[in-house]
Amino acid sequence: MLWLQVTGGEALIDPHFAASCRLAHDLGMMIEVLTNGTRLSNPATLAALAACRPYRVTVSLYGATPETYDAFTRRRGAFARVTRGLAAGVEAGLPLRLALIVTAQNAHEHDRMRELANGLGLPFKEYTHMSPTIYGGAESLASQSPAHLKPLERFTGCNAGHTFLHVDPHGRASICKVGRDEQIDVLAEGVQGLARLGTIADRxxxxxxxxSGCLLSENCSVCRPLAKRYQEAKAPLNTYCQHGRKGTTG
Ligand code: SF4
Incomplete structure (x- = not known):
């Protein structure tokens, strides 16, 4: 295992974060931490990150003002905490970058979110497509800002299950965080069980x-596991499937 991406929930509130991140570091892994950034000004968090030295810490940003950010996250004071955390992270020399999450609720602050990132001198990527939840729930889709959706690129394949995998908090491994239909209980089977992931991925x-039988699948922009999540969520076809776009048949 060469590369470890720690996701959430919010990893930095996990009591095991410091010890497990340190173990991964000592085993020689490259570590990326995804976080909402609200704990970055905490000295214990900064010390934990200094001890495991991630090569990248990606902070999600949900707005550029307290009103919008706090309303979106439903946490009063969240914007103040994240801006304080970002300042502390920059000061500590953390390898920060921002993920600008552009939704219907904060799209009017899109430019200000970019300015905030530029003002801190941080690189950023923008995300406008909301995926259904891993249980096929549609609640996240309502946040999408249709005016900000960019055309999706053609899906050209993926090494999920062959060169990388996902493990949930219960030690169940799957080919990736989207395709969890077949999981391997690593605690019961040991790491030998992971050898089955390639076959599961191909299936x-x-x-x-x-x-099934889609004549447009060669040009599809989503992998089958993600298409399944969209279908379970009964997402509007035009957000992920060519059959929802004008003039396409097959
Ligand atoms: S039905 Fe839609 S999502 Fe499925 S392969 Fe065809 S274009 Fe892609």
Whole structure:
């Protein structure tokens, strides 16, 4: 294992974060931490990150003002905490970058979010497509800002299950964080069980279920596991599937 991405929930509130990140570091892994940034000004958090030295800390940003940010996250004071955290992270020399999450609720602050990133001298990426939840829930889709959706690129394949994998908090491994239909209980089977992930990946990537027989699958922009999540969430076809776009048949 060469590369470890620590995701959430919010990893920095996990009591095991410091010890597990340190272990991964001592085993020689490259570590990326995804966080909402609200704990970065905490001295214990900064000390934990200094001890495990991630090569990248990615902070999600949900607005550029307290009103919008706090309303979106439903946490009063969240914007003040994240801006304080970002300042502390910059001061500590953390390898920060921002993920600008552009939604219907904060799209009017899109430019200000960019300015905030530029003002801190931080690189950023923008995310406008909301995915369904891993349980196929549609609640996240309502946050999407249709005016900000960019055309999706063609899906050209993925090494999920072959060169990388996902493990949930219960030690269940899957090919990635989206394709969790078949999981391996690492605690019960040991790491030997992971050898089955490649076969599972090849099976999950087949255009089955709601994509069976699709004549447009060669040009599809989503992998089959993600298409399945969208279909379970009954997402509008035009947000992920070519059959929802004008003039396409097949
Ligand atoms: S275009 Fe739509 S139906 Fe066809 S493979 Fe992609 S998601 Fe499935």
């Amino acid at each position: 999950l990537m087949l255009r089955t279920g709601g994509c």
